[in-house]
Amino acid sequence: MIPARINAAAVAAAFLFLAGAGRAADPNLCAACHGEGGNSANPAVPSIAQQPAQFISTSLFMFREGNRKDPQMSPMAANLANADMNELAKFFAEQKAAPPKHKSSAESVEAGPGLAKKFNCSQCHGAKLLGQQHIPRLAGQQLEYLKVQLRAFKAGTRADIDGNMTSAAQALTDKDIEVLTDYLAGLSPQ
Amino acid sequence: MKSPISFAVAAAFSISALAQDKPAAAPPPSWQQGKPAALAESTLHPFAPHLTGRPAKELPLDKLKVPAGFKVEVWADGIPEARSLALGDKGTVFVSNRNAKNVYAVIDKDGKREVKTILKDQDSPNGIVFNKGTLYVAERGRITRYDGIENQLDKPAEGKVIVDNLDPSRQAGHFWKYLAMGPDGKLYFNIGAPGNIVLPNYMQASVMRVDPAKGVLETVALGVRNSVGMDFHPKTKELWFTNHARDWLGDDSPNDTLHRVARPMPHFGYPFCHQGDTLDPEYGKNRSCAEFAKPAQKLGTHIAPLGMKFYTGKMFPAEYQNNIFIAMHGSWNRTTKQGYNVMRVKLDEKGNASKPEPFLTGFLTDEKADPPMWGRPVDLLVMRDGALLVSDDYNGILYRISRAK
Numbered sequence: 001m002i003p004a005r006i007n008a009a010a011v012a013a014a015f016l017f018l019a020g021a022g023r024a025a026d027p028n029l030c031a032a033c034h035g036e037g038g039n040s041a042n043p044a045v046p047s048i049a050q051q052p053a054q055f056i057s058t059s060l061f062m063f064r065e066g067n068r069k070d071p072q073m074s075p076m077a078a079n080l081a082n083a084d085m086n087e088l089a090k091f092f093a094e095q096k097a098a099p100p101k102h103k104s105s106a107e108s109v110e111a112g113p114g115l116a117k118k119f120n121c122s123q124c125h126g127a128k129l130l131g132q133q134h135i136p137r138l139a140g141q142q143l144e145y146l147k148v149q150l151r152a153f154k155a156g157t158r159a160d161i162d163g164n165m166t167s168a169a170q171a172l173t174d175k176d177i178e179v180l181t182d183y184l185a186g187l188s189p190q
Numbered sequence: 191m192k193s194p195i196s197f198a199v200a201a202a203f204s205i206s207a208l209a210q211d212k213p214a215a216a217p218p219p220s221w222q223q224g225k226p227a228a229l230a231e232s233t234l235h236p237f238a239p240h241l242t243g244r245p246a247k248e249l250p251l252d253k254l255k256v257p258a259g260f261k262v263e264v265w266a267d268g269i270p271e272a273r274s275l276a277l278g279d280k281g282t283v284f285v286s287n288r289n290a291k292n293v294y295a296v297i298d299k300d301g302k303r304e305v306k307t308i309l310k311d312q313d314s315p316n317g318i319v320f321n322k323g324t325l326y327v328a329e330r331g332r333i334t335r336y337d338g339i340e341n342q343l344d345k346p347a348e349g350k351v352i353v354d355n356l357d358p359s360r361q362a363g364h365f366w367k368y369l370a371m372g373p374d375g376k377l378y379f380n381i382g383a384p385g386n387i388v389l390p391n392y393m394q395a396s397v398m399r400v401d402p403a404k405g406v407l408e409t410v411a412l413g414v415r416n417s418v419g420m421d422f423h424p425k426t427k428e429l430w431f432t433n434h435a436r437d438w439l440g441d442d443s444p445n446d447t448l449h450r451v452a453r454p455m456p457h458f459g460y461p462f463c464h465q466g467d468t469l470d471p472e473y474g475k476n477r478s479c480a481e482f483a484k485p486a487q488k489l490g491t492h493i494a495p496l497g498m499k500f501y502t503g504k505m506f507p508a509e510y511q512n513n514i515f516i517a518m519h520g521s522w523n524r525t526t527k528q529g530y531n532v533m534r535v536k537l538d539e540k541g542n543a544s545k546p547e548p549f550l551t552g553f554l555t556d557e558k559a560d561p562p563m564w565g566r567p568v569d570l571l572v573m574r575d576g577a578l579l580v581s582d583d584y585n586g587i588l589y590r591i592s593r594a595k
Binding site for chain 1: 217218219220221222230232233234235236237238240241242243244245268270289290291292310311360362363365560561
């Protein structure tokens with residue numbers, strides 16, 4: 001099972017805030033789950049600090065439009081205008097990503113770079129897997145989040161912008177996903 | 191197989207169940223197919239639009255260039271991922287999406303443009319065309335008609351499906367459609383190849399047509415990797431279309447192409463022969479390009495020709511009449527980038543097409559940078575006054591090119 005340790009109180013507070021006179025594009029609302037400055041402390045919630053701005057705005061857009069669905073994110077994105085999304089994207093892209101808490105196993109550190117090349121990760125996500133443009137940073141990302149995304153891409157249930165990730169994930173075995181994500185979650189985000 | 195039991199189970203289910211025991215046999219991702227070992231380390235990657243759009247005032251519009259005597263301006267912004275264009279009888283400009291899920295209507299009111307989202311939750315609704323009061327929308331798997339749409343932009347009635355099952359396998363690559371209305375009253379559209387270089391199934395890599403009243407498919411052309419732009423010659427009524435050639439054969443091969451359908455059901459070569467004269471290193475073995483129809487013109491390698499329109503307006507000088515404008519979305523699979531412009535192709539009396547020459551340029555700012563451009567032309571529309579509209583999906587903007595006064 002995937003730990004769903006979303007801070008219910010924080011979400012509730014965020015909704016109350018939204019219902020009031022607060023600005024929809026307040027980064028503090030995001031920080032309730034994604035952590036201070038977008039550095040998540042929850043393995044199931046992605047860090048959004050220092051992610052490429054276009055990746056953040058694209059993700060918010062896809063949650064609002066229904067390409068991606070998530071019990072927490074869909075309602076959060078529902079009230080955001082495109083300009084709000086661009087503003088939030090710019091804010092979190094400018095935050096510094098903290099070093100990961102996750103420690104990769106020695107086996108994953110050895111096998112990871114080969115797998116990242118073999119499965120075409122580094123071709124788009126970059127040599128250091130820091131992401132670019134619409135392509136997210138994987139280095140130092142939360143472990144459970146990475147696993148859930150890759151499994152969903154493989155199952156064809158996770159929308160991606162152009163079909164490339166669904167396509168790329170088809171060749172991954174469960175074991176590949178375990179090793180790759182263990183490797184990625186421990187990489188430096190800088 | 192580990193045991194007779196596991197064999198029996200696998201055999202009882204399907205070949206895909208068998209394939210799970212051999213993950214090494216999984217095909218490469220669709221955009222990576224046909225990549226040679228020598229390019230294994232390549233960092234070339236497809237680009238994606240800013241789905242939330244970018245305000246025109248934040249963009250370097252002063253870099254845009256048109257020939258002397260013309261001017262280019264922003265006509266509307268705030269249209270996320272503006273793709274194909276269609277013009278309503280009452281002047282509504284319809285705009286589609288490819289990755290996003292909407293169809294928009296842009297209304298010109300007292301010199302200001304209002305953008306309405308008229309259709310939501312569409313499945314890659316890239317193809318749109320307007321004819322006699324009806325908007326037709328091609329999603330990845332079906333074509334739907336919306337009658338009397340301009341009278342109900344705020345709350346369109348449910349559409350009627352003309353044909354579906356156009357993408358039964360949920361193919362990985364080139365699943366979006368372009369849609370055009372033929373002079374015969376039939377809808378013309380592409381079914382792309384399901385990857386970079388693969389053997390298409392019984393209806394892929396083709397241009398098809400369908401009579402809206404009957405819903406029965408007819409094949410128009412075969413061997414077409416992916417066409418995302420088509421139009422009919424104003425005089426001869428022949429279909430012309432643009433086509434994207436395969437990737438990973440290097441920076442300078444093969445060319446994307448312009449095609450003319452001068453006889454019934456031509457085969458233009460894919461996946462065996464590219465640009466009419468270049469055999470595919472894999473599928474072209476023991477074949478000859480002589481068996482396939484030739485393109486009308488080579489347009490440039492990886493230049494990505496999308497929308498094309500014959501110019502039929504009255505605003506541009508007479509020499510532009512019946513010329514073809516082509517929107518070049520621009521290359522990703524090329525170390526030195528090209529395209530990201532609108533080109534002009536002239537036809538002589540016999541219908542021979544000239545080499546393309548630039549008409550709207552300036553989106554490409556650094557051919558070696560990643561990304562190399564700040565905007566990407568997608569489709570074109572000749573307006574009633576003769577001006578040319580150009581959509582840009584990267585920013586969600588429509589530009590208008592007109593004669594400078």
